[in-house]
Amino acid sequence: MPLKPRRIEVVLETLLESIALAEEIGVSVAAAAGFDEDDQYKIGLAVHEGVMNAFQYGNQQQRERKIHVLFELFSEKMVIHVADQGTGFRLEDVPDPRTDENMLGDSGRGVLLMRTFMDEFDVQVVQGGGGEVIMAKRYRAQNNSQAM
Amino acid sequence: MSLKATSREIGGVTVIDLDGRITLGDGGALLRDLIREKVNSGHKMLLLNLAGVNYIDSTGLGELVSGYRLVKAQNGELKLLNLTKRISELLQITKLYPVFEIHNDEVKAVASFSQ
Numbered sequence: 001m002p003l004k005p006r007r008i009e010v011v012l013e014t015l016l017e018s019i020a021l022a023e024e025i026g027v028s029v030a031a032a033a034g035f036d037e038d039d040q041y042k043i044g045l046a047v048h049e050g051v052m053n054a055f056q057y058g059n060q061q062q063r064e065r066k067i068h069v070l071f072e073l074f075s076e077k078m079v080i081h082v083a084d085q086g087t088g089f090r091l092e093d094v095p096d097p098r099t100d101e102n103m104l105g106d107s108g109r110g111v112l113l114m115r116t117f118m119d120e121f122d123v124q125v126v127q128g129g130g131g132e133v134i135m136a137k138r139y140r141a142q143n144n145s146q147a148m
Numbered sequence: 149m150s151l152k153a154t155s156r157e158i159g160g161v162t163v164i165d166l167d168g169r170i171t172l173g174d175g176g177a178l179l180r181d182l183i184r185e186k187v188n189s190g191h192k193m194l195l196l197n198l199a200g201v202n203y204i205d206s207t208g209l210g211e212l213v214s215g216y217r218l219v220k221a222q223n224g225e226l227k228l229l230n231l232t233k234r235i236s237e238l239l240q241i242t243k244l245y246p247v248f249e250i251h252n253d254e255v256k257a258v259a260s261f262s263q
Contacts, residue, residue, distance in 0.1 A: 016173045041234070048205055052172055098243040104213055109206035109242050116241050 005072040005079070012051065012067040014059040022069050023048040026080065029071045033078050034139065042117035043078070043137055049110040050082035050133045058084025058131050077119070077138040088131035091123050151175035151201075153182055161258045162191040163229075167200030170208030179208075183215040183226070192224025193261045197254070199230035204238055216248065225249075229257050 010025055012018035026047030030040045051067055059065035065085040072079040097108035115121045120136035151168040164182060169175050186194060196212075204212075212228075219226040227249040231239070239245040251257035 019172065045203075045205065048171075052205065052207065056172070103243065103247060104217055106210050106214070109209050112242060113206055113238070 005074045008071040010069045022051040046114045054084035058086030079136040083132040088125035161193045163195045165197045169203040171205045172207040176211045194226045197229045
């Protein structure tokens with residue numbers, strides 16, 4: 001019978017400080033799960049970008065809206081959900097900042113970094129509204145995923 | 149750790165030494181305001197020393213790009229000095245690496261500006 005994932009859920013206010021706080025929690029969870037320092041940084045930056053996206057675009061910097069961050073530790077990977085209470089967005093609407101026309105623009109780099117640093121990345125619209133970023137990082141062979 | 153910035157003049161080039169994180173909020177805003185202030189006061193040859201910058205998020209990358217655009221629009225030059233491995237990796241991922249002129253030697257970097 002497969003083991004149930006270990007779950008850590010954090011509910012954050014829509015505050016600038018919540019971005020760094022979520023990043024710190026992400027790094028701590030990643031370290032405890034056995035990821036090396038380089039992967040801890042990548043996971044931390046991905047969480048930072050996900051929560052920053054929820055803060056700025058999803059919740060429109062409205063403090064009363066919440067940002068839900070869920071860390072799930074499965075036997076083979078760590079899955080992170082970042083959900084906001086905005087209207088959601090579609091990945092196909094996010095410009096690719098690597099193209100010539102978008103290179104000097106202001107959009108798309110956060111999504112690109114999350115996609116690059118994580119092994120799996122997707123965006124969904126939460127039931128009842130709101131956007132949710134779902135991303136995962138698989139353990140490398142040397143990691144001890146049973147650390148927690 | 150928030151961002152600290154100090155600037156110095158070498159042969160007409162403004163070297164801005166940055167230390168800390170360039171992220172949404174204080175760090176990004178400080179960099180944006182500093183570049184704008186320098187350009188508005190006639191300093192159009194800017195060299196950003198990123199040796200002490202250990203962390204940049206997508207907003208911080210946007211501030212670098214927007215500073216580059218602002219300086220270029222004033223017929224100036226904005227160049228980068230001493231990228232850490234992580235910042236270099238971020239510029240590679242976002243394809244911004246070839247956009248900027250990047251140096252590892254301050255003397256050569258200062259000399260590279262059109263005088």
